[in-house]
Each structure stands twice: as C-alpha cells, then as structure tokens.
Amino acid sequence: MGAIDENKLNVFIQQAIGDLAAGFGGVMVSLGHKCGLYKGMHDAGPITAGQLAERAGCAERYVREWLNSQAAGGYVEYDAAKDTYELTPEQAMVLADEDSPVFIPHAWEVPASIWFDEDKLLRAFRTGEGVAWGEHHHRLFCGNAAFFKAPYQANLVSNWLPALGGVVEKLSAGARVADVGCGHGHSTIIMAEAFPNSRFVGFDAHADSVTAARDNAGKAGVEDRVHYEISSAKTFPGKDYDLVCFFDCLHDMGDPVGGARHAAETLAEDGTVMLVEPFANDRLEDNLNTIGRLFYSGSTTICCPHSLSEEVGMALGNQAGETRLARIFEEAGFNSFRRVAENPFNLVFEVKL
Numbered sequence: 276m277g278a279i280d281e282n283k284l285n286v287f288i289q290q291a292i293g294d295l296a297a298g299f300g301g302v303m304v305s306l307g308h309k310c311g312l313y314k315g316m317h318d319a320g321p322i323t324a325g326q327l328a329e330r331a332g333c334a335e336r337y338v339r340e341w342l343n344s345q346a347a348g349g350y351v352e353y354d355a356a357k358d359t360y361e362l363t364p365e366q367a368m369v370l371a372d373e374d375s376p377v378f379i380p381h382a383w384e385v386p387a388s389i390w391f392d393e394d395k396l397l398r399a400f401r402t403g404e405g406v407a408w409g410e411h412h413h414r415l416f417c418g419n420a421a422f423f424k425a426p427y428q429a430n431l432v433s434n435w436l437p438a439l440g441g442v443v444e445k446l447s448a449g450a451r452v453a454d455v456g457c458g459h460g461h462s463t464i465i466m467a468e469a470f471p472n473s474r475f476v477g478f479d480a481h482a483d484s485v486t487a488a489r490d491n492a493g494k495a496g497v498e499d500r501v502h503y504e505i506s507s508a509k510t511f512p513g514k515d516y517d518l519v520c521f522f523d524c525l526h527d528m529g530d531p532v533g534g535a536r537h538a539a540e541t542l543a544e545d546g547t548v549m550l551v552e553p554f555a556n557d558r559l560e561d562n563l564n565t566i567g568r569l570f571y572s573g574s575t576t577i578c579c580p581h582s583l584s585e586e587v588g589m590a591l592g593n594q595a596g597e598t599r600l601a602r603i604f605e606e607a608g609f610n611s612f613r614r615v616a617e618n619p620f621n622l623v624f625e626v627k628l
C-alpha cells in the first residue's frame with residue numbers, strides 16, 4: 276500500500292461520512308413527507324416542535340428529534356433563541372409542494388426499493404444474469420413514475436413538443452400517438468390533457484404498470500382518448516402513428532435497435548419519433564459529476580439489469596449519450612436524428628425516417 280496522505284484521507288472521510296448522513300437523510304425525507312411534517316411547516320413561519328407535532332398529528336418527541344436532524348442537514352432553519360424551526364420558501368419547493376417541478380421526496384422511493392433488491396443484484400453481479408423491471412420491489416414503480424412526472428409536467432407541453440417540427444399542429448388537429456414503455460402513463464396523460472383532439476395509446480411490457488396507468492387515466496378523466504396495453508416495444512400493435520414516444524425507456528430495453536425498427540414500421544408518412552433519455556455526455560470523463568453519479572447508480576441497479584433480462588441484452592446503460600443513441604436509430608433505418616431540447620436531467624431528440 277502507498278503512503279497515506281493525511282489531508283486526502285480526511286477530505287475523503289468527510290465525503291464518505293457526508294454520504295452516510297445523506298443515506299439516513301433519505302429516510303428522514305421519506306418520514307417527513309409521509310407524516311405530513313414538511314407540509315405542516317409550509318407557510319407556517321417559525322414553529323416549535325410541539326406546534327408541528329400537533330399540526331401533523333404526530334408524537335412530539337419524535338418530531339423534535341426529526342426536526343433536529345433536518346436542521347443539522349440544512350433542510351430546515353433553526354432559531355436557537357426562540358427554539359423554533361422554519362421551512363424557507365426554497366426548501367418548501369423541494370420538500371413540501373407536490374406540484375413543484377423540483378419536489379424530491381418521491382425520488383427516495385427508488386434507492387429505498389434497491390435496498391430490498393440487493394440479494395437479486397448480488398446474484399446478478401456474480402452470474403451476469405438480468406433482473407427484470409417487474410422483479411423489483413414495488414416502491415420502484417411509483418417512485419420512478421413520480422420522479423419523472425414533474426419534469427414532464429414542467430417541459431413536455433411547453434418546451435419539448437413545440438421543439439419537434441410540425442408536431443404540435445398535428446396534435447392540435449388530431450393525431451395518433453404511441454407512448455412506448457409508458458410506465459404509469461403520466462407522459463401520455465399530460466399530452467392527452469393538452470391535446471383533446473388526438474388519440475393516445477400507451478404500451479408497456481410490465482402488467483402492473485399498465486394497470487396503474489389505466490387507473491391514472493381514469494382519475495385524470497382522459498379515458499375517452501387514452502388507452503393502455505401490455506405490449507413489448509418490438510411488437511406493439513397499430514399503424515400510421517404521427518408520433519411515437521420513448522420516455523426514459525429506450526436504454527432499458529434489451530434490444531433498443533429492434534424497438535426503434537418497430538417504431539419505424541409503425542410510423543405514418545412524415546411521422547416523428549420523440550426520444551427522451553436521461554442527460555449524459557458521450558464520454559465517461561464528462562459525466563463524472565453528481566448527476567452522473569445518480570444516473571450511473573440507477574443504471575447499474577435498474578437499467579442494465581432489466582436490459583440483460585430481455586432478448587439481445589444490449590445493456591446500453593442510461594448514460595449512453597447522443598452519439599450512441601443516434602447510432603441505434605441509424606441502424607434501425609432512420610435518416611435524421613436531432614437534439615431539440617435538454618436540461619440537467621433530460622436529453623430530447625427528434626428522430627425521422
């Protein structure tokens with residue numbers, strides 16, 4: 276072993292302890308969300324532990340200890356002179372307001388589910404076998420759906436669809452849309468609410484997700500123009516779609532080229548594929564940051580294992596980047612691949628024959 280640099284060791288220990296605290300922090304966020312503690316603090320101004328406990332209907336001793344953990348983590352402000360706690364408007368956007376595009380508590384369901392699945396992943400690491408989407412703990416499905424719903428709500432209708440040539444005009448007049456790998460269907464429902472003249476069908480290979488998507492469409496009151504079917508990306512039915520969408524799912528597929536080829540076969544003349552993928556640069560060294568850490572971890576535990584569970588098993592990974600994604604559509608027979616939008620979490624492409 277080489278000589279230990281004390282400074283580097285101390286810096287790295289700080290980082291690792293910070294990460295351990297953040298791991299506990301996830302449990303604290305989940306408890307705070309589910310007990311209604313953040314919501315109880317939203318717009319309440321400075322509040323004591325006793326007052327918050329009463330508002331949320333929880334035991335004061337637990338609430339005080341939880342508040343102290345939140346104050347230590349910078350998730351609430353603490354006034355020592357008055358012994359009160361306060362959620363700032365910025366903290367409320369992230370922790371209390373479910374309609375905010377940066378609401379985070381649901382996202383903690385995803386790593387929570389992965390802890391349950393650790394034995395399956397240990398086996399997969401040792402054998403190289405896959406773990407299918409549906410084999411994961413159920414906390415993954417709602418957590419994933421809720422995590423992606425917020426950026427879709429913030430961007431899909433206002434930014435992404437208008438960035439695709441001529442698509443909004445077709446949707447307004449009445450278009451046929453396929454949402455492949457639709458999960459719980461939030462993307463389909465958001466589009467259907469904005470474009471009542473169009474008809475939408477969501478396809479997903481995971482039966483429980485299709486059931487959840489149907490429930491969500493019912494609750495949103497868009498069943499007249501949206502329906503969902505259990506189907507794989509390589510075999511979904513229908514023809515002459517004006518728009519075929521892949522929201523954060525192409526990289527999960529065992530055979531993304533096969534999925535893209537099938538999309539080509541089902542498109543109407545002058546139809547468009549909209550591809551939404553997690554943000555990534557082409558080169559690993561350009562993804563070595565917090566978002567890269569988050570996404571590579573999800574890719575290791577969710578995306579690659581699912582892809583390896585399907586035929587071909589390409590295991591593209593969720594950090595494929597534009598060049599590799601373009602190559603997939605080129606192999607599938609498409610001629611045009613254009614980046615039309617991006618934000619720190621998403622890349623959006625228009626793909627045409």
Ligand SMILES: C[S@@+](CC[C@H](N)C(=O)[O-])C[C@H]1O[C@@H](n2cnc3c(N)ncnc32)[C@H](O)[C@@H]1O
Binds near residue numbers: 408455481
């Ligand atoms: C990360 S989730 C994304 C779900 C949804 N599009 C969203 O953005 O919330 C990936 C989805 O792709 C689906 N999926 C994976 N492979 C598939 C395939 N070969 N055919 C159809 N769906 C597939 C999974 O069942 C899962 O619902």
